[in-house]
Amino acid sequence: MNVSGPDPQEFPRDAALRRGGGMSRRLLLGVGGVMLLGGCASTGGKPAAAGPAGATTAPTPDPRSRPTGSASSPGQSPSGGADTSTAPGDSHSNDSAPPDNSPAPGATGQDPPPAAGKPQFYVHEGDKAIALTIDDGPSSKYTPQVLALLAQYKIPATFCMIGQNADKHASLVAEVSAAGHLVANHTWTHPNLAKMTEAQVTAEIERTNDAITRGGAHQPALFRAPGGNWSPTVFSVCSKLGLRPLDWSVDPRDWSRPGADHIVQTVMGHTHTGSIILEHDGGGDRSQTVAALQRFLPQLLEAGYHFVQP
Numbered sequence: 001m002n003v004s005g006p007d008p009q010e011f012p013r014d015a016a017l018r019r020g021g022g023m024s025r026r027l028l029l030g031v032g033g034v035m036l037l038g039g040c041a042s043t044g045g046k047p048a049a050a051g052p053a054g055a056t057t058a059p060t061p062d063p064r065s066r067p068t069g070s071a072s073s074p075g076q077s078p079s080g081g082a083d084t085s086t087a088p089g090d091s092h093s094n095d096s097a098p099p100d101n102s103p104a105p106g107a108t109g110q111d112p113p114p115a116a117g118k119p120q121f122y123v124h125e126g127d128k129a130i131a132l133t134i135d136d137g138p139s140s141k142y143t144p145q146v147l148a149l150l151a152q153y154k155i156p157a158t159f160c161m162i163g164q165n166a167d168k169h170a171s172l173v174a175e176v177s178a179a180g181h182l183v184a185n186h187t188w189t190h191p192n193l194a195k196m197t198e199a200q201v202t203a204e205i206e207r208t209n210d211a212i213t214r215g216g217a218h219q220p221a222l223f224r225a226p227g228g229n230w231s232p233t234v235f236s237v238c239s240k241l242g243l244r245p246l247d248w249s250v251d252p253r254d255w256s257r258p259g260a261d262h263i264v265q266t267v268m269g270h271t272h273t274g275s276i277i278l279e280h281d282g283g284g285d286r287s288q289t290v291a292a293l294q295r296f297l298p299q300l301l302e303a304g305y306h307f308v309q310p
């Protein structure tokens with residue numbers, strides 16, 4: 001997480017597989033909100049060393065982040081190649097996320113979508129409605145492969161693009177958008193926004209919006225914080241820029257290359273009505289992700305799920 005530039009490294013992220021036991025979503029979100037505020041206070045508002053373009057931060061992996069179900073080896077060096085110019089994937093670094101093994105709040109229509117200041121963890125479009133999000137691209141190698149699978153299964157997805165990749169692969173931005181997928185803003189350099197000032201956060205987001213629209217997609221309506229590292233500042237900037245904060249609820253940590261089997265099993269074992277699934281088409285070798293998508297997309301359809309966009 002939070003690494004950018006031509007030679008990213010991969011770091012573990014938190015609580016990828018959410019566990020919540022009997023806690024209600026509302027309580028979890030409340031706790032998460034407190035934690036977010038606490039985290040903000042603890043950083044003292046000090047900006048990270050990252051600048052808006054090409055800067056690199058390499059935060060220390062948080063030991064809380066190691067899910068027992070992960071077969072990954074975070075911290076390893078990424079593979080080389082033309083598509084490694086972006087950061088590694090996302091997993092949460094706080095405990096604000098809801099469990100992914102309970103019914104999706106809102107699936108019954110009783111819990112409205114999150115208000116301002118909270119990210120969206122679930123879609124709320126009825127029984128068996130789920131969403132697929134594809135992060136950290138576009139990638140000249142993997143995005144076309146993902147697009148082909150989505151076309152094959154007629155699945156609409158949401159691509160959370162990193163601005164510098166969108167700028168580099170503008171034709172893919174247009175291709176993704178033309179295929180009916182949503183394009184969301186995922187910052188310019190994939191930094192840890194929770195450690196950045198309002199001005200830095202704003203620059204990361206605005207520059208990315210510009211690259212995405214320049215590439216031919218609509219102005220994004222959705223924003224996803226790298227690593228799920230939200231802060232009051234990030235929410236404030238999103239509000240000012242008219243962006244809805246988007247999170248996720250099923251994370252197989254595909255970016256850590258745990259094996260296609262692990263990715264498939266995690267997705268199939270944790271997806272339920274309302275789930276927002278996180279996958280990656282950028283940040284390194286995503287061949288396992290592509291292989292897993294080829295397997296779990298038809299399985300989800302056969303299980304009666306249908307895909308919507310947040």
Ligand SMILES: [Zn+2]
Nearest residue numbers: 089090135136
């Ligand atoms: Zn990401």
